[in-house]
Amino acid sequence: MRGLKKEIFMVIYLDSYHAIINTEIVAEGTINVNTVYPRELVKGALKKNAAAMIVAHNHPSGSLQPSAEDMKLTRTLYLLGKLMHIQILDHIIIGEGCFSFADMGLMIDISTRCQQTMETLQQDQ
Secondary structure, three states, X not given: OOOOOOOEEEEEEEOOOOOEEEEEXXXXXXXXXXXXXXXXXXXXXXXXXXXXXXXXXXXXXXXXXXXXXXXXXXXXHHHHHHHHOOEEEEEXXXXXXXXXXXXXXXXXXXXXXHHHHXXXXXXXX
């Protein structure tokens, strides 16, 4: 995905042992914009009977800095995955190198925030 002229968003579907079931390009965008529909990712995971997913996309600019949209999408996917019992293990950005949300501790932060959201939802019931 490095060196591509447009943004590509890919999903790696994993089984309960984190072995790869399948990989799939789920969205192709422009040089700096891509539209990803979380519902379609969850639908694909359910269809493939995946227990976990790793998502990845490229930044044609080469930047490894996650955008606000990257953060929001990752939080949304994590929360949806939690509700559907599908782990979101990592979000990887590919540019002039690789940026891993998990390696940078962002998945732990997202997990904490989603847990708080889940607790709030449960209290409202």
